Amino acid sequence: MQLQDIKLAIIGLGYVGLPLAAEFGRKRPVTGFDINQQRINELKNGSDFTLEVTQEELAAAKYLTFTTNIDDLRACNCYIITVPTPIDDHKRPDLTPLVKASETIGKVLKKGDIVIYESTVYPGCTEEDCVPVLERVSGLEFNRDFYCGYSPERINPGDKEHRVTTIKKVTSGSTPEIADLVDSLYNEIITVGTHKAESIKVAEAAKVIENTQRDLNIALINELALIFNKMNIDTEAVLKAAGSKWNFLPFRPGLVGGHCIGVDPYYLTHKAQAIGYHPEIILAGRRLNDSMGAYVVAQLVKAMTKKRLQVDGAKVLVMGLTFKENCPDLRNTRVVDIVTELKDYNCMVDVYDPWLSSEEAQHEYSITPIEAPESGNYDAIILAVAHRQFKDMGASSIRALGKPNAVLYDLKYVLNPQESDLRL
Numbered sequence: 001m002q003l004q005d006i007k008l009a010i011i012g013l014g015y016v017g018l019p020l021a022a023e024f025g026r027k028r029p030v031t032g033f034d035i036n037q038q039r040i041n042e043l044k045n046g047s048d049f050t051l052e053v054t055q056e057e058l059a060a061a062k063y064l065t066f067t068t069n070i071d072d073l074r075a076c077n078c079y080i081i082t083v084p085t086p087i088d089d090h091k092r093p094d095l096t097p098l099v100k101a102s103e104t105i106g107k108v109l110k111k112g113d114i115v116i117y118e119s120t121v122y123p124g125c126t127e128e129d130c131v132p133v134l135e136r137v138s139g140l141e142f143n144r145d146f147y148c149g150y151s152p153e154r155i156n157p158g159d160k161e162h163r164v165t166t167i168k169k170v171t172s173g174s175t176p177e178i179a180d181l182v183d184s185l186y187n188e189i190i191t192v193g194t195h196k197a198e199s200i201k202v203a204e205a206a207k208v209i210e211n212t213q214r215d216l217n218i219a220l221i222n223e224l225a226l227i228f229n230k231m232n233i234d235t236e237a238v239l240k241a242a243g244s245k246w247n248f249l250p251f252r253p254g255l256v257g258g259h260c261i262g263v264d265p266y267y268l269t270h271k272a273q274a275i276g277y278h279p280e281i282i283l284a285g286r287r288l289n290d291s292m293g294a295y296v297v298a299q300l301v302k303a304m305t306k307k308r309l310q311v312d313g314a315k316v317l318v319m320g321l322t323f324k325e326n327c328p329d330l331r332n333t334r335v336v337d338i339v340t341e342l343k344d345y346n347c348m349v350d351v352y353d354p355w356l357s358s359e360e361a362q363h364e365y366s367i368t369p370i371e372a373p374e375s376g377n378y379d380a381i382i383l384a385v386a387h388r389q390f391k392d393m394g395a396s397s398i399r400a401l402g403k404p405n406a407v408l409y410d411l412k413y414v415l416n417p418q419e420s421d422l423r424l
């Protein structure tokens with residue numbers, strides 16, 4: 001197959017698939033496929049609830065069409081799969097969406113077709129878990145009748161600077177020729193170039209370690225914050241001082257949530273365990289990062305007790321629920337750990353987040369956010385997410401939401417050090 005022969009489909013139009021489909025859709029015909037009819041209806045109306053693609057950008061993708069109908073995929077010959085790769089309740093990889101999407105493609109796969117996976121997985125997943133599904137359903141043989149590629153996505157939801165086209169992309173293919181073709185396909189839209197990896201496994205491993213490294217770096221800084229808090233040393237001040245050295249990495253303490261950083265390391269540790277290696281450092285980092293919500297509440301309770309504020313029945317305002325600032329993404333947000341822990345102390349918790357879909361918060365976490373906080377109403381306020389609206393409010397407006405003696409905990413260094421009672 002030559003580049004000009006490619007008839008592209010993108011399977012799964014979420015945070016990753018839609019921006020990709022919109023970029024390709026400016027250049028060539030693209031069939032955007034999703035199993036979620038409501039999502040497809042919204043996209044047909046030009047609206048993206050993830051806020052990753054604007055109405056204008058969708059309109060500019062004039063060769064992009066949307067469908068939930070598998071028959072519309074039959075005219076395609078190259079499929080990019082961008083479905084979720086979550087973990088289950090036991091923190092094991094849940095490959096269900098990936099397997100189901102592979103089954104869908106298996107039903108329409110023809111001789112010569114190429115299936116490119118973008119979802120984050122462990123090394124070996126494409127060839128060991130997905131290819132057998134494609135072969136079983138299609139009756140075709142891998143690397144004789146059809147081929148695969150793997151090109152992990154690196155986008156960062158809410159980040160308007162690092163976009164699909166301006167992030168260098170790792171590509172790979174199941175044969176050298178397919179690797180070249182996959183690479184040139186992505187080069188059509190990526191303006192900053194690609195990195196063609198030696199194999200699919202190398203590309204898979206590269207993606208999963210990018211996020212594992214980030215998780216571990218944050219875990220180290222979280223551990224340092226626990227130490228410095230015990231010593232009454234301001235962690236941010238220490239990080240600023242250490243950051244004056246050219247090779248000190250600028251990580252900050254905090255909750256580690258979201259669809260990637262807190263999840264992807266488990267894909268790697270699962271595979272490691274499956275081949276008989278029991279990771280120590282990676283899982284220690286995960287444990288520490290997952291315990292930060294309980295730590296934050298323990299800190300708050302101590303501070304409230306010192307001010308002789310009664311914790312039982314206290315009114316606490318949690319500002320921000322999304323997993324990161326300036327985006328509506330609620331997936332795997334660890335702010336819920338703070339809310340749960342506060343409720344265990346019998347606190348009355350109000351959650352306020354101007355970015356939130358109230359229905360989603362209710363659906364995902366049974367949390368009903370408030371429309372707007374009432375002034376002078378709270379015994380404690382936790383600034384949990386650094387949304388720009390909170391930055392714009394400033395310390396005095398935020399303090400005004402609390403009672404005169406309320407504790408203000410600035411988890412994200414939104415305020416100057418002296419403006420809050422507690423920082424991480």
Ligand SMILES: NC(=O)c1ccc[n+]([C@@H]2O[C@H](COP(=O)([O-])OP(=O)(O)OC[C@H]3O[C@@H](n4cnc5c(N)ncnc54)[C@H](O)[C@@H]3O)[C@@H](O)[C@H]2O)c1
Pocket residue numbers: 011012013014015016017033034035036039082083084085097098100101104118119120121152153154155156157259260
């Ligand atoms: N969100 C990020 O920041 C990010 C960044 C890099 C990589 N990734 C990885 O990209 C992959 C996709 O993540 P996302 O954030 O876009 O997920 P998402 O939940 O936003 O979107 C996934 C979409 O796939 C659809 N879908 C699910 N099963 C399907 C199926 N069988 N057939 C067709 N469509 C199906 C869903 O309806 C949804 O619209 C994951 O592996 C994730 O780890 C995500």
